[in-house]
Amino acid sequence: MNDLCLTHARIVTPQGIVSGCLSVLDGKISHIGGKQPARQEVDAGGKLLLPGLVDLHVHFNEPGRTDWEGWAHGSAAAAAGGVTTVVEMPLNAVPATINAQALALKVAAAGASSCVDFGLWGGLVCDNRAELPELLDGGVLGLKAFMYETGDPSFPAAHDGILYSGMAQLAVRDLPLLVHAENSQIIHTLMADFQAAGRSDRQAWLDAHPPISEVEAVARVLLLARATGCRLHIVHVSLPQAAQLIVDAQNAGQNVTFEVCAHHLTLTETDFLELGAVAKCGPPLRSAADVDGLWELLLTGRINSLASDHSPCPSAMKPDGSIWDAWGGINGVQLTLPLLMTEAQQRGLSAEAAAQLVARYASHNPAHIAGLPGKGAIGVGLDADLVLFDPEAVWTLRAADLKSLHPWSPFLGREFTGKVERVWLRGQTLYGGGAVAGGMRGAWVRPAGV
Numbered sequence: 402m403n404d405l406c407l408t409h410a411r412i413v414t415p416q417g418i419v420s421g422c423l424s425v426l427d428g429k430i431s432h433i434g435g436k437q438p439a440r441q442e443v444d445a446g447g448k449l450l451l452p453g454l455v456d457l458h459v460h461f462n463e464p465g466r467t468d469w470e471g472w473a474h475g476s477a478a479a480a481a482g483g484v485t486t487v488v489e490m491p492l493n494a495v496p497a498t499i500n501a502q503a504l505a506l507k508v509a510a511a512g513a514s515s516c517v518d519f520g521l522w523g524g525l526v527c528d529n530r531a532e533l534p535e536l537l538d539g540g541v542l543g544l545k546a547f548m549y550e551t552g553d554p555s556f557p558a559a560h561d562g563i564l565y566s567g568m569a570q571l572a573v574r575d576l577p578l579l580v581h582a583e584n585s586q587i588i589h590t591l592m593a594d595f596q597a598a599g600r601s602d603r604q605a606w607l608d609a610h611p612p613i614s615e616v617e618a619v620a621r622v623l624l625l626a627r628a629t630g631c632r633l634h635i636v637h638v639s640l641p642q643a644a645q646l647i648v649d650a651q652n653a654g655q656n657v658t659f660e661v662c663a664h665h666l667t668l669t670e671t672d673f674l675e676l677g678a679v680a681k682c683g684p685p686l687r688s689a690a691d692v693d694g695l696w697e698l699l700l701t702g703r704i705n706s707l708a709s710d711h712s713p714c715p716s717a718m719k720p721d722g723s724i725w726d727a728w729g730g731i732n733g734v735q736l737t738l739p740l741l742m743t744e745a746q747q748r749g750l751s752a753e754a755a756a757q758l759v760a761r762y763a764s765h766n767p768a769h770i771a772g773l774p775g776k777g778a779i780g781v782g783l784d785a786d787l788v789l790f791d792p793e794a795v796w797t798l799r800a801a802d803l804k805s806l807h808p809w810s811p812f813l814g815r816e817f818t819g820k821v822e823r824v825w826l827r828g829q830t831l832y833g834g835g836a837v838a839g840g841m842r843g844a845w846v847r848p849a850g851v
C-alpha cells in the first residue's frame with residue numbers, strides 16, 4: 402500500500418512526459434505509470450507534474466539579518482514557487498559561513514525554520530584558508546568566492562592568489578568552487594569616476610559594468626581553475642559572450658559549469674532604467690540582444706543551470722534616489738518557475754517543452770552540480786519532491802502573493818501563464834491553496850559521508 406497516488410498527471414521525467422499516475426511510499430517515488438493502491442489519492446486533472454526545483458543560489462540572511470528575510474520567510478517563498486531544495490550562500494548572514502563555527506550557527510537556524518530541504522555553501526574569502534579543512538569537513542557542498550569586492554567586510558573578495566590556493570584545496574576533495582566573476586578594479590574605478598563626476602543615475606550603474614568586466618573575470622577564473630584541476634561553477638553569468646567562453650572551455654574538456662538567473666532571462670536594461678532600484682543587481686540587467694543570446698544558448702542546451710540569486714532586503718534599502726545607495730539584488734526564489742514557464746512559452750515552446758526545459762535546468766542539473774543524487778528528477782527511488790503546475794492558469798503578480806518578508810519585486814504587475822498549484826516535499830504536502838503547510842521542516846542535505 403502506497404502513501405499517495407497522483408492520478409491523471411502529465412509527469413515530467415528525464416525520459417519525457419508520461420501521462421498517468423505517480424505513487425509515493427515513505428517519501429520516495431515508488432511507481433510511475435499505472436494506478437497503484439494508496440492511502441491517499443489526488444486527481445492531478447491532467448496538469449503537469451514537475452520535479453521540485455533545486456535552487457543553488459539563494460540568500461536567506463539568517464542568522465543575523467532575519468529582518469531582511471530569514472529561513473522561515475525565504476523557505477516559504479521557495480515552497481510557494483515549487484522550489485523544494487535550496488542551497489544557501491555563505492554571505493549576507495551574520496556571521497558569514499566562512500568557518501565551522503559559523504556553519505554550525507547556519508545549520509541551526511535553517512534546521513529550526515526552513516520548510517524546504519537545504520544545503521549550504523561555505524565561503525572562500527581573503528583569508529580563511531586555515532579554516533577551510535574544518536569547514537569542508539562540516540558538510541558544505543562547496544565554496545563560494547567573489548572576484549568582485551562588494552565592500553562587505555565580513556566577506557572580502559578572494560584575489561587571484563587566494564582563488565588559486567583555495568582551488569587547490571577543493572580539487573583534492575572534488576568539491577566545486579562557485580565564483581562571482583566580475584573584475585573588481587574595472588567596476589570600482591568606473592564607479593568612483595562616475596561618483597566624482599556627480600552621477601547617481603540608473604545608467605551609471607549599467608555603465609560601471611561594461612561587458613569586459615564580466616568577460617575578463619570569467620576568462621581569468623577559467624584559467625585558474627584549469628591550472629588547479631578545481632571543479633568550477635560560475636554563478637549568474639549575464640552575457641552570451643561570457644557564457645561562450647565557458648562553453649568553449651567545456652568543449653576543451655574542462656570541468657566547469659555555469660548558471661544563469663531567471664531575471665537575466667526575463668528583464669532587460671531598459672526595464673532597469675524604468676524600474677530603478679527594485680531591479681538593481683550585479684551583474685546588472687543587460688541588453689535585449691543579450692537576453693535573446695542567453696535564450697538561444699538555453700534552447701540549444703548550452704546553459705547548465707538556472708537559479709534565482711534570491712537576494713532580499715528591507716524595502717527601505719531599495720530607495721528611489723541615488724542608484725549607488727540601493728541594495729543590489731533581486732528577490733526571486735518564488736518566481737523562477739512561473740517566470741521561465743511564461744517566457745519559454747512566449748518564445749514558442751509548448752507548455753510541455755517548457756516544463757521539460759525547466760525540469761532539466763532548474764532541477765536535474767543543479768542537483769547534479771551540487772552532488773544531491775536523491776534530488777532533481779522524477780524517477781522511482783528518488784525523493785518525492787513534486788510540483789503540480791497548471792499550465793493554463795493566467796494570473797497577475799501582486800505583492801500579497803509573495804511570501805518573502807519584504808514583498809517587493811520588479812515583477813509586480815506582470816502577467817504569468819502557468820501557476821504552481823500544489824507542492825510536495827518527500828511526499829508530504831508542502832504548499833497548496835495559496836498557503837504553505839504548517840509544521841513542515843526541511844532536511845539538511847550534505848555530501849555523502851558527512
Ligand SMILES: [Zn+2]
Pocket residue numbers: 458460490710711712
Ligand atoms: Zn548571490
